[in-house]
Amino acid sequence: MNRNIVCIGAGYIGGPTMAVIAKMNPDRKVIVVDINKERVDAWNSADYSLPIYEPALVDVVKEVRGKNLFFSTDIEGAVKECDIVFVGVNTPTKMFGKGAGRASDLQYWESTAREIKRFANGDKIIVEKSTLPVRTAAAMEAILNDHADYEFTVLSNPEFLAEGTAIKDLLEPDRVLVGGPQTPSGIAAINEVVDIYAAWVAREKILTTNVWSAELTKLAANAFLAQRVSSINAIAGLCEATGADVDEVAKVVGADSRIGPKFLKAGPGFGGSCFKKDVLNLVYLCESFGLHTAAEYWMGVVKMNDHQQERIVSRLFKEMFNTLANKKIALFGFAFKADTGDTRETPAGTVARLLADEHVRLTITDPKALENAKKDMADLDGIVYELDEYKAVEGADAIVLMTDWRHYPSLDWQKIFDSMRKPALIFDTRNCLDGAKLKDIGFKVLNIGK
């Protein structure tokens, strides 16, 4: 067994994860492959115009690309050259047939497994990096080992990084999880993968479990995080109705050491490619095993999230004299969170569509996500995309701040107010601006949970 690593899938997971693994394991060759040539070319671009934006990612890639990290479309060559095969292909929510709208679409995973089997030239360890439903590894092992010339051991090594802090999370993880069969060959394979991480992660933070626990843990961890967001957002609505302040409530609730302060920030709801998909997947799993009450419980987390975005538009509607038609609204931020250009499942997308239904004249500004916003909204005519915030607000009736980009609080809010139509409204859905200062300038200010 050689020490080389291939990762199939050069996306938000494959790219950053493998860059850090290569940096911390200079004696291993790491090859990241993808069927998307455009993406691979961007990873290889001379001027480092990488296909995704993550703070510090470009520095890591500059350090290791061409030394022991390579990006390629040659899947066959890479599988032949490496005995450890990570798979980080996409697993979107299935939109057809059985489990539509809930289950994971495993077609990319299965075709990858079949490719690995076709190209293999020796025994391989297959490592699930994608988030997959419980027992996928067993199904994959059955496909791979059926009439096979070589032995394939399938492990689960779910990734817990968060976009926006991916490099930091990879360098200083809370924990690394490697699940595998509890057989002698399974345990040997687990140890091979543990060794990769042990190059920089303390051994006590590298947890090993059976393969199904590992698969379920990833879904459970995301469901717990999503549930906290929905819980605080459910309290936010009540705060608005009663005069309580959600930030005050969250601060005191989070001071309880049993609860903790993180992930208690009220806002426009969670986004990103993972939370909704993974909670829906958990709902589907519960339903499949006849656990209908558990399924309903988790479904409530997703419903609450959708409701939060509807509530934002309802409040705007009410505050803007019950008509939004032909009014100009500028959305500040389209990425699902700060420090990423990722717009998958972004709350801003839902709010933009609800506003478009009301015939609002929409302008979208975002420092990193405008190209993705254009693609996401391509079916809607008339949206203006503007990088410069000051131009975006000219003549606007309202601003809806959707992403908490760090520089937004220090914009020249007087200049912005002066160029807007009056009354000028700002809805800070992240509660990140200085509301008192904005009121002094003359804005009508709306917040979440206040």
Ligand SMILES: NC(=O)c1ccc[n+]([C@@H]2O[C@H](COP(=O)([O-])OP(=O)(O)OC[C@H]3O[C@@H](n4cnc5c(N)ncnc54)[C@H](O)[C@@H]3O)[C@@H](O)[C@H]2O)c1
């Ligand atoms: N994005 C995150 O923050 C995050 C965090 C933890 C886990 N995950 C999980 O990781 C997985 C990947 O997510 P992502 O955000 O990186 O997705 P992504 O869409 O950014 O990347 C997936 C890549 O796989 C490639 N691909 C698909 N089929 C292929 C094939 N047969 N051969 C080669 N390449 C193929 C696609 O072209 C794409 O570039 C998902 O299961 C996701 O749930 C993502």
